[in-house]
Amino acid sequence: MKQTIGLIGFGVVGQGVYELVSRRSDPGITIKKVCVRDRLKKRSLTPGKICYDLDEVLDDDEINLVVEVINDPDAACYIAEKALITGKSLVSANKKMVAERLPAFRKFLAGNGTAMLYEGSTCGSIPIIRNLEEYYSNDIFGSLSGILNGSANYILSRVFGDGMAYKEALSQAQLLGFAEADPRLDVSGEDTLSKLVILAVHSLGKWVDPSTVFCSGIQNLRPADIQYAASLGMKIRLTGNILRSGKGFSMFVIPWMMNRDNPLYHVENEYNAVVLEGEQCSRQVLTGKGAGRMPTATAVMSDIDARTSGYGYRYRKFLNGSGVEINGEKFLNIYLRTGSEEIIRSAGFVKKGDLRKSNGYYIFTGGISLSNLTRIRKQLDESGSFIALTGFDAGDD
């Protein structure tokens, strides 16, 4: 099927996509228009191709595939909706838009000849959505844990590998183009959360409102936390998790203090990795670059290519209404550094471990349910506390 593309966005990823399409020089894939925002910026594009109005792309009947690679989730949502209503397919790399708005597109997902593909939204170059859809969907889903943000992982790699200070590592990640336009999304875990929500749709078949998911990031990481982890031979990784708990699953984003037995321990720099457990396929680990121009552009390109053969996600579990329960029952062992004794006392820790005090803060380890942890999330954030998962009790799932 011939793809006549309207490319919306010409930033780092958009330019990469443009380059890949040009290099391919496949008569079946052409970019008819490139929609950009800034009229003043000089661009290396044929002037006739450039436009500044989204609707010029969306109202063009010749364009049958809209490729959207912009940052703004509201504009992305407008684009997605109008594209699908007018019978165009959509390739998007906008994780926030997909994660937050997917249910609004439900009526377009059943496959009426158009499709919405978004491999580039999640884990850069790793073909994780396609594999969850096409390969692992036969299996009974067990669990998923992953490093889903290349920028945060780059920072943690510098901090644990090179002893660099957190702020210096963050600046370096920005310099190298790994960080999002707003790096707060990377380090706060919000970007990881968007991806986790997308992965849950394709693994569990369940959409979960991101605002209801526990999410803690690395923005409060301090030298004391790094020293604590390093003294135990551990590293910290920012992770998204979907784990069996009781009769359902618990979902959460959390820094994980882990040892070398965890496959995520070995994932360095801007790499992402997803550890899947299926009842039949057992543990699978997929690793690849999660940030940067080409890793994301190549994922977008593979979606464009998939449209040439009419491919669309099947959403088998999602459209059939997966009865999976998402709960807060999972019991987590936690490392907590906080200035607030009140948090430790009132949070509902049931297995209290170590408590040390030095330099005005407490370092505490203990066990707590995800729902209790969620209750104190705001206090944790506001008090500059840092928490990390240290493990699960044996036999607990």
Next chain:
Amino acid sequence: MKQTIGLIGFGVVGQGVYELVSRRSDPGITIKKVCVRDRLKKRSLTPGKICYDLDEVLDDDEINLVVEVINDPDAACYIAEKALITGKSLVSANKKMVAERLPAFRKFLAGNGTAMLYEGSTCGSIPIIRNLEEYYSNDIFGSLSGILNGSANYILSRVFGDGMAYKEALSQAQLLGFAEADPRLDVSGEDTLSKLVILAVHSLGKWVDPSTVFCSGIQNLRPADIQYAASLGMKIRLTGNILRSGKGFSMFVIPWMMNRDNPLYHVENEYNAVVLEGEQCSRQVLTGKGAGRMPTATAVMSDIDARTSGYGYRYRKFLNGSGVEINGEKFLNIYLRTGSEEIIRSAGFVKKGDLRKSNGYYIFTGGISLSNLTRIRKQLDESGSFIALTGFDAGDD
């Protein structure tokens, strides 16, 4: 598309496939006949389903999908040919058959409504062929290195992780059902070679006669080799490789003495892993169980499932006649333990490193081209020598 299956073979994998199909209880996928060899063995199957004659399956017009999970490559080839000629599709887990005979099936591969799928032949549960076909095929292939045999990796894990003797580890792998019916295929590298040839078809688009590929295994691994590697903090992994060399690529199977910077170092037990480098996607690592009942059965099941939506490999590069050159130019740094001074002298090593003698054998390190190494392959085997790759010269590709 409804799949009426004739299952040929009811060993470890066949029983797993039968169980998965039964558990699914999808009216679109039924097993009509199960063909077995041994008439005397008791089986937990409805008697009407069992047959003993291959042609009873192959001549059955209701059967549109033959699932072949037997060991004998000659019988597998007969099955594949007759199935495809009579318009049935084929799912096979027989790597030797696929690797050696694929060109004979070329006329059936162009997609005339039937297909030949063999995800279960290579790397057990890892969806490597499907990803090479569907996802990475947009990219410019750079290199591939993998642990492709779960049994050999299990043995090497016991030897390097637990200090177990080679023979004891081999027996344990057999006990656990990881080893092939004939474990020589696992440890000699021949099984790895079959898989490497299949991976080359789907990554380079080139079929290479397995008998022309350099292949060295771990059957001559001795305590001296293990001590040498361990003293340098290294482990040995049996690897299959497709690496850029000059204007083309070199292919070879070899034990690789590696340090922890290599992602394959961390792959333990019966796990397989494939490290891919693409020009755009950069390094990708896929890891999963490569041996055992369910990991292989689940890959076969995913092929069966893919047939319900009419999926077939596209062989884009292979059918278009990839002009890739396979050569022996790659320059390898080698560890060699041998009783024969003659081999060291005459092999054509150009960068001679260390030479030690103790207990009647020489331990030698040096650099050699793949073609020179291939020239002495027989001498190496016959003299009980052990070789391992230690690396490549910087800048050499």
